[in-house]
Amino acid sequence: MSSSEITAATESVAAVDAVRAGAVRLDQVTHRYGRGGEAFTAVGPVDLTVPSGEFLVLVGASGCGKSTLLRLIAGFERPTRGSVRVSGTEPRPGDTAGVVFQTPRLFPWRTVRGNIDLALRYAGVDRAQWPQRRAELLARVGLEGTEKRRIWEISGGQQQRVAIARALAAENPLILLDEPFAALDALTRERLQEDVRLVAERTGRTTVFVTHSADEAVFLGSRIVVLTKSPGTVALDLPITLPRGDIDAEELRSSREFAELRAQVSHAVKSAAAA
Incomplete structure (x- = not known):
């Protein structure tokens, strides 16, 4: 098979994946707030594909655009440039995704x-x-x-x-969570992390979770994307190979692999915020 045929086949598979239930695709997404001299770019440009069933964690320092990306995926806002697609179509608020905010509401x-x-x-x-x-x-x-x-x-x-x-x-085949455990005590937070991880595994729904915690990101995600400081762009796109499903949470958190990944993500977050 020639290189052009391989490229065509890869693009064809990607196109199919992009329209599966719960799949998310961001193409050259940029979002700005304000007008004139007070306008600022919150995120972008961002290219990102989230396959159906993946648990993606967006992590970064405060103000890097994590929540903005989540609102764009939810359809609460439209990008200034580029396109957002959920299951192959434009997201519709309250329809294409279930959303959990920082406070229960x-x-x-x-x-x-x-x-x-x-x-x-x-x-x-x-x-x-x-x-x-x-x-x-x-x-x-x-x-x-x-x-x-x-x-x-x-x-x-x-x-x-x-x-x-x-x-x-x-x-909905897509669940979006915007730092839902930020205001909780450490013990409750860990318990809910375990619950969310298990629910995602059992339902098979695509999940996008926003946090600023490297520890939370590594525990929850099957993939982690670290964002740079504003305007947020992708600084690190890291697949997580830790075991999923019915696992001993404490054993996982105390493993050498978990500690190494947490250190890698933490370093990436700090480097991205300082750049």
């Missing part, structure tokens, strides 16, 4: 059940299926038995679990 006057049911309603799920789907979602995030509790009656970590369950309600 739940309805405090509703119960846990009420918040989940509202998400199921917006997702177009038949009302007769709500009890079964609700039970499945709460079990998936470890919140069995909390249906009747008000949001203000549960802990911050449990509230974030409800937010994750709500994001999973529509069964």
Whole structure:
């Protein structure tokens, strides 16, 4: 096979991958805020392909454009230049992806059940299926038995679990998480990291997770992208070969391979922020 034939075959495979459910493709994406002399470029140019089923972590110092990229992928904003595609089409807010923010953004006057049911309603799920789907979602995030509790009656970590369950309600093939554990204590954060990692493995959904923590990035991701300081561009694109699935989290975190990858990512983040 000639080099031109190999190139054509590679491009053909890439084109197919780009339209699979949950796949993300950013082509020469640049995004600017403001106008005139006050305008500034937040990110770009960025070229990035996230295959269906991958767990991608965007990591970098504060202000590098991680959350901006997430909003572009969610469809909350449109890029100034370039294109964003999810499953081969332009992203549609509230439709192409489930989103979990830094704060849960739940309805405090509703119960846990009420918040989940509202998400199921917006997702177009038949009302007769709500009890079964609700039970499945709460079990998936470890919140069995909390249906009747008000949001203000549960802990911050449990509230974030409800937010994750709500994001999973529509069964979108793509889940986006913007530093969802930043405000939690260390123990709760580690437990939720383990939960999110396991949920991603069991559902097979494409996941894009934003963090500034090298430790969190290495534990969660099957791939890590480190961004430079503003305007954010790709400084490092690193596949993670650590075992996934049902694993002992403490054993993984204490392994030599984990420590080496964490040091590599941490160095890359610091170098990118100082450049």
